[in-house]
Amino acid sequence: MTTSTHAPHLLSVTDLTRDQIEELLTLTDTFVEVSRRPIPKVPSLRGKTVVSLFFEDSTRTRLSFETAAKRLSADVMSFAVSSSSVNKGESVRDTIETIEAMGIDAVIVRHRSSGVPKQISQWTNASVINAGDGWHQHPTQALLDAYTIRSHFGSLEGRRVAIIGDVKHSRVARSNMEMFTSLGAEVVLVAPRTLLPVTTESWNVTATQDIDSVLGDIDVAYLLRMQRERMDEALVPSMREYSADYGLTMERAAKLRPDTLIMHPGPMNRGIEIESEVAQLPNAVITEQVFNGVAVRMAVLFMLLGSGLHLRNRAPDDSIDKEMIEMEGDQS
Numbered sequence: 311m312t313t314s315t316h317a318p319h320l321l322s323v324t325d326l327t328r329d330q331i332e333e334l335l336t337l338t339d340t341f342v343e344v345s346r347r348p349i350p351k352v353p354s355l356r357g358k359t360v361v362s363l364f365f366e367d368s369t370r371t372r373l374s375f376e377t378a379a380k381r382l383s384a385d386v387m388s389f390a391v392s393s394s395s396v397n398k399g400e401s402v403r404d405t406i407e408t409i410e411a412m413g414i415d416a417v418i419v420r421h422r423s424s425g426v427p428k429q430i431s432q433w434t435n436a437s438v439i440n441a442g443d444g445w446h447q448h449p450t451q452a453l454l455d456a457y458t459i460r461s462h463f464g465s466l467e468g469r470r471v472a473i474i475g476d477v478k479h480s481r482v483a484r485s486n487m488e489m490f491t492s493l494g495a496e497v498v499l500v501a502p503r504t505l506l507p508v509t510t511e512s513w514n515v516t517a518t519q520d521i522d523s524v525l526g527d528i529d530v531a532y533l534l535r536m537q538r539e540r541m542d543e544a545l546v547p548s549m550r551e552y553s554a555d556y557g558l559t560m561e562r563a564a565k566l567r568p569d570t571l572i573m574h575p576g577p578m579n580r581g582i583e584i585e586s587e588v589a590q591l592p593n594a595v596i597t598e599q600v601f602n603g604v605a606v607r608m609a610v611l612f613m614l615l616g617s618g619l620h621l622r623n624r625a626p627d628d629s630i631d632k633e634m635i636e637m638e639g640d641q642s
């Protein structure tokens with residue numbers, strides 16, 4: 311998490327040290343518990359205003375952040391900006407300055423161009439959370455995926471994760487690679503050459519084009535969506551051929567160990583990267599990822615806005631103020 315002179319931000323997985331990641335994952339346990347209560351709401355962020363500023367389409371990420379903010383009792387403002395009407399630097403700046411003038415504490419930004427959340431963080435005194443920028447980063451997705459894996463295996467240390475599919479266009483792949491390797495997992499990318507970035511040398515990962523060679527020996531099969539909206543040329547001969555070569559079919563899923571997790575960030579292209587029935591298998595944890603996403607985002611919002619104890623300057627024995635996460639009771 312970057313703590314500038316102003317508010318702390320979450321722009322990239324690389325902003326987080328391993329200790330900070332572990333701390334966020336531990337805090338997520340608390341918010342998973344809150345999410346299971348009959349009234350899943352705590353007063354932690356009462357009086358704070360959180361804005362979601364989505365310049366690109368989204369269903370789950372946006373709803374997840376808004377639900378998280380509401381469960382922490384923040385006021386939520388929601389802006390849906392079409393990417394075509396506001397896509398120049400100046401207009402983004404005008405938008406953020408207008409929103410800021412209303413008095414806000416955090417802004418959750420999604421944009422089709424890499425770097426926009428960082429740019430916005432230089433224009434506002436509010437905390438900025440990157441909810442996905444171009445092909446670049448999606449740090450809360452990586453946190454929720456790490457949390458989901460950890461909840462099944464106890465930790466990511468020594469686990470082998472295959473990230474399968476359209477790595478080239480995927481901010482989820484970039485964020486997850488960094489997150490998983492920083493938590494001690496081994497990552498193998500599985501994709502045709504055309505769907506890998508030109509070089510993967512600077513990443514601490516291996517790559518293969520042969521999905522069938524890895525299936526029997528992985529703890530997680532993490533499937534990526536084929537991001538056709540980001541392909542300006544034909545990178546695979548046809549979707550049918552892609553599915554035949556890389557899709558997780560029932561036949562391929564049978565080669566996985568029974569405890570291998572099947573994950574997907576959503577939205578799924580059923581029948582392309584994942585066969586419909588595969589998503590219903592007992593070891594497919596795709597809806598668990600969505601459930602955990604709310605709690606992870608509560609933890610992030612709480613860390614940035616709630617306790618006043620920002621990650622970097624917290625003494626090791628500072629514990630979370632228990633009152634902040636106690637039941638709403640009759641206060642609501």
Ligand code: NCD
Pocket residue numbers: 370371442448451481482534535537575576577
């Ligand atoms: C991802 C995204 O938008 O980056 N979805 C998500 O946030 N759950 C992945 C994708 O669009 O393929």
